[in-house]
Amino acid sequence: MEGDVVEYRIDRGSGVPAYVQIVEQTERALRMGTLKVGDKLPTAREVVAATAINPNTVLRAYRDMEQAGLVELRRGLGTFVTRSLARPGAEDDSPLRAEITDWTARARAGGLERADVLALVTAALDAYDTAQHSDTPGDREQKEEDA
Numbered sequence: 001m002e003g004d005v006v007e008y009r010i011d012r013g014s015g016v017p018a019y020v021q022i023v024e025q026t027e028r029a030l031r032m033g034t035l036k037v038g039d040k041l042p043t044a045r046e047v048v049a050a051t052a053i054n055p056n057t058v059l060r061a062y063r064d065m066e067q068a069g070l071v072e073l074r075r076g077l078g079t080f081v082t083r084s085l086a087r088p089g090a091e092d093d094s095p096l097r098a099e100i101t102d103w104t105a106r107a108r109a110g111g112l113e114r115a116d117v118l119a120l121v122t123a124a125l126d127a128y129d130t131a132q133h134s135d136t137p138g139d140r141e142q143k144e145e146d147a
Contacts, residue, residue, distance in 0.1 A: 005029065005039050010051045018053045022061035030070065030085035041071060041079040 006029045010018045029035040042050070044058040062079050065071045072082045090097065107117050 005035050006041065008042070008047055008051055010053055018051070018057045019061040019064065022047070022058065023064055026061075026065060026070065027085060030081065030083070031087070032090050033084070033086040035081050035084075036086075037081050037084055039081045041081070043078060 006026065008022050008025055010021055012018075014021070016024075026035065026041070035041075041062070044055050044062070047053070047058045048055050062071065062073060066073055066079075070081065070083050070085075071079050073079050088094070104117060107120070112120070
């Protein structure tokens with residue numbers, strides 16, 4: 001996928017459907033500022049070649065993102081980002097990003113696997129939200145509870 005901003009990786013053992021993984025990875029890239037408004041997503045054919053998943057799976061993910069207002073499918077041209085999810089502090093050069101990068105390196109050097117790191121961060125967020133009674137907009141779990 002030369003020249004594309006995002007490369008999708010599918011974890012077949014995660015139990016998460018492949019199309020959801022594509023949506024989540026795209027949302028993550030939008031939050032981190034890796035993907036910006038106007039950027040072109042890889043074609044379905046490129047994603048299929050890189051991940052060996054069904055083309056309909058890719059198309060479902062792209063349709064879901066289009067319905068969410070994140071991307072626009074332009075027939076014959078491709079799929080383009082129409083909205084950013086980036087917030088201050090997520091940029092490559094932000095102090096918060098540097099701190100989390102350093103912490104992650106220490107955690108991995110200490111023998112923690114990806115799932116361990118994610119569990120620690122999730123537990124810390126949960127504890128913070130409980131202590132603050134946070135209704136932070138954008139938290140998927142909070143939105144689902146409110147529905």
